[in-house]
Amino acid sequence: MKNKWKILIVDDDLSILRSYQKYLESEGYTVFTADDGRAGYIMIEKERPDLVLLDINMPVKSGLDLLADLNKTFDKKDVPLIIMLTAYGDLDAAVRAMNLGAYEFLSKPVPLEKLRSTVECALETLTLKERVAYFIEPDNTPFKDTIIGRDPLMIDIYKTISSLKGNKATILVTGESGTGKEMVAKAIHENTVPEEPFIAINCAAVPENLIESELMGYVKGAFTGANANREGKLEAVKGGTLVLDEISEMPYEFQTKLLRVIQEKDFYPIGATEKKRFNGRIVALTNKNLKELVEKGKFREDLFYRLNVITISVPPLRNHISDLEMLILHFIKKANFIMNTSIQSITKEAVDYLRSHTWPGNIRELENTIQRASIKAKDKILTRDSFSFLVPEKKEQTEQKAKHNTLDEIVMPEKLTPLRDVERNYIEFVLKQTNWHKGKTAELLGITRPTLDKRIEEFGLHKDV
Ligand SMILES: Nc1ncnc2c1ncn2[C@@H]1O[C@H](COP(=O)(O)OP(=O)(O)OP(=O)(O)O)[C@@H](O)[C@H]1O
Ligand SMILES: [Mg+2]
Structure with missing residues (x-):
């Protein structure tokens, strides 16, 4: 197995050259040698070794110069793995070598056991590299968090978004949790009125009795504690985008008032006698089925129809799994940028494994998964093992769960209070x-x-x- 690997040793110290050669050959590797940088370069061109043990200080051409030449003249993927051999006190040069892409450095004299383990380890990364599906090219441009996806379902969304320029129509964005509804809302804003304010409120997070003052604002003296006029979000948003997240949680009583805002484009701050104009666009988000809520009397029908004119349905990730690879690369870059990880590649097995997952938490789950794997990855590569924490939900488990959810299987106290x-x-x-x-x-x-x-x-x- 080992003899498939070719190792080149470049060192002007002949005793070192011979002893390392003998040892590595006895380990089963195919070994070549060269006694200075120039001869080393010629040997690399001719024999294409997988790994080079490279001394730094050599006559004619130093190890660092050889490394710089390789970077200039070889394709990145063709440069062999380099382990630098440094003499005592050569730390500066070693650091420079690492910056030039050397894999590792070893201080001479290197104990043979250490030599063997380092070489084995380095070649193991090579085995992984052969299986790499993608390389993440380092780029210095700041990371941009944009909507990713080329699936026809996503393209339809982009088309709808681009048709919104120049109007202020109310939009309803539906989709399971984590599919990217907020991202769509931001994209609508960026593509229509990027210079205007963008305001998002979560209807589930605002206490029921505050929603009106939050949106409409109030005038001084409208109620105890209203010591000054306060501008509501409908006014603050100006000509921009007002996102109402979790619209299903909007208090039933207030829904009529919201309907009025959408229809009449104006509103009364609490306690005011004069109307104010609403100049923005409302984008309502929901992960609930509003139609069902209407049928159950939990959501006003008239508001539902008013919201449901232009609807964008964001698909669950399993329905646009063709975007998975693009999303993976995007989130690796995002982790590198935000978490300061330095992942450079991901193997095919890892990508296949991620493709086999059902992603109940959609794109948010994928993003968190990539982030977690990137943080714990030892090397700069994500492998199938990096995702061992991701437990696939087995079919039987899902079926069992479904079974347990039927009413007669749930254990309950004898008598329940209605x-x-x-x-x-x-x-x-x-x-x-x-x-x-x-x-x-x-x-x-x-x-x-x-x-x-x-x-x-x-x-x-x-x-x-
Ligand atoms: N198409 C996409 N391209 C890139 N990143 C995405 C995409 N869709 C979602 N994301 C990322 O996934 C995460 C979840 O997205 P978002 O918050 O928009 O989901 P959501 O549908 O609003 O979920 P919830 O219903 O749980 O609030 C965010 O970090 C977002 O940046
Ligand atoms: Mg959201």
Whole structure:
């Protein structure tokens, strides 16, 4: 097996030359020798060794000069692996050699055992390199986080985006979690009004009672604590893009007001008597099926139809898996840039392995996976082993899970309290704690005052006297 590897030793110290040669030959390698840099170069051209043990200080041509020549005259992929042999105190030169692409350096005298292990290790990387699918060319241009993908499904998305120039139509972007909906929203902005503000709010993260003031703003004195006028996002966004992420979580009561903004292009800040114009574009994102929510009465039908005029459906990664390789390379570069890793290549086995995964978490999962593998990779190469943490979800497991999810398989206490009773008791409890202070109660429960009033009436709650 080993004799398939050719090793060249270049050193002007003949005793070293002979002893290393003898040792490596006894290990089964095919070994050539040269006693200065120029002879070394000729030998490399002629024999095409896989690995060169290269002394630094030599007459006629030094090891460093030889290395520089190789870089100039050979294709990068044809330059053999170089291990520099350095004398004591040659550290500067060794560092320069590493910068010129040497794989490793060894200080002379090198114990033979050390020589053997270093050579073996170096040749192992070569074995890997033979299997490399992609090289990531180092480039010094700053990393640009753009939308990647050439699949027809992605091309359709780009076409829709480019048709949006010059109008302010409301857009609905749907897709599973991690598919790139926010990325699409940013692309819409960049391609239409890049010089205007881009504002994103997550409807699930804003407390129900604050959403109105967050979007519409308020005037001084509109409510206790409104000490000055405050501009809402609808105004702050000017002619730009307002992203409403997780639109399904928009409070039901507020949905009518949002519908009005979309239809009339104007709104009243809380407490204001004069309308303000809305000049931006709304891009609503959701990973839920809004139509189903409409059927269940959880989302207003009129708002749904108003949002659903131009819809961009971002496909799950498994439906545009042809983009996988481009995405992998993109995320390796991104990790190198952001995490300061220095991955240079990835093997075919690794790519095949990633292709066999089902990616339930879509592109976000792929990005995290590449990042994690890049951080823990020992060499500058990602192999199948770098992804050993990625446990494939077996078919039987998925089936089992599905089975366990049927109602009769779930183990439950004998008697369950109906949800309505839980809600009733909970509201009653908080009302008692606040001594029926409705404002405080609504705030504690994270619902609006009108919602609280509605519940009190529905449940027939009374203050005990
Ligand atoms: N086509 C793509 N090209 C490059 N990077 C992408 C692409 N799609 C997604 N990403 C990256 O994947 C990650 C997740 O994307 P994004 O946040 O847009 O997903 P999302 O659909 O909004 O997910 P969620 O529903 O969970 O909020 C981001 O880091 C984003 O940069
Ligand atoms: Mg998102």
